[in-house]
Amino acid sequence: MSEPDASAEAEIRRLLDIMAALRDPATGCPWDKEQSFDTIAPYTIEEAYEVADAIAQRDFTSLPDELGDLLFQVVYHARMAEEEGLFGFADVAKCISDKMIRRHPHVFSEAAARGAAEQTAAWEVQKSAERAARRQSGTLAGVSVALPALTRAEKLTRRAARVGFDWPDAEQVLAKLDEEIQELRAELPGAEPERLKDEVGDLLFVLANLARKLDLHPEECLRHANEKFVRRFNAMERDFAAEAKSLSELALDQMEEGWQRVKAAEKGRASGTR
Structure with a gap:
């Protein structure tokens, strides 16, 4: 592997020092000192979307700035955790490095090269083992509730499909979509909010499933x-x-x-x- 970029290391160190200064109890920024994991989490999600938007717009001039904003969120959470004696930025970097090496034995070990499909299967086996280590059991374990709802629906149905709980083709999903539309129509005269929410939710869930069957991302x-x-x-x-x-x-x-x-x-x- 190539030698680490000294300038990258220096800039990471500079960013960590800036974050520490912002959170300094005596001389830090009043707003930054008041923040917590809960108050910063929405900004983290927002910054991730802004990265995705810059990519979608092919705005590669703005992308470094947007990626920097997202990196700052990681540094922010790591700093708050360090203050509470939980973990630090080095632990975050170590965790992802260890995980990538663990999930890519075909790159970082003497294992024989695998095809893309075999690598994907091995990746899923490794992820299942990691979920088991975290005592997350069940086919749907580990699909984050914080994901956008359409994305989460796609991931849930993809996970269920691995154990055979899936429609055979898109035509079958379209038939289910027609069924859900009819159920929604039946609820319209009474217009009970909870029932309508339930039926519209079913409709959106089936649409997310349809996108997956067509190899599209619903989001x-x-x-x-x-x-x-x-x-x-x-x-x-x-x-x-x-x-x-x-x-x-x-x-x-x-x-x-x-x-x-x-x-x-x-x-x-x-x-x-x-």
Whole structure:
């Protein structure tokens, strides 16, 4: 393996020192001193999403900054743990290094090279052993409850599929989707919030499963749909503004007509570039 980058080590040390200064009981930042694992956790999730967004936008100029924000979250949690005598940043780095070596014997040992499928199977065996060591038993153990709901649904169904609890193909999932839609329709007249939540949840869960069966990530699918909606809605709003019209002054059928124009124009541009 290559020699460690001295500049990287120096910058990590600098970051750790900055974090220690921010949390210093006497001279640190008042806001930073008040934070806890619970209050910082939402920022950690937010920073991870901002990293993903920079990648999706291919904004590689901003990516180092976003990755730095995410790294700072790791350093923050490690510093708070060190203050409580739990662990430190070195323990965090050691844990992930040890784990990667343990899960990649085909790279870091004399084991024979494996194909991708065999490596994936070995990875899962190793993860199962690690969950057992943490006394996490059961097929679904270890799927984090903190994941975005669609992502967690995809992971839960993927885990269940490993033991054969799965539809044979996407067509079967689509049939289940039709069934769930009918169940939702049946609940609409009464409109009891808890029942509606249950049925809409079932619908979303099946959709996440359908995405998995099609080798798609449901979170990415929804993110793509969100961006498409924003793009088209903004274009529609601009078109009406050019006519000195405000959306709030228009009837729904007028907005729908504008939406369809934007949609047709977008599809026309897409077909023209092929």
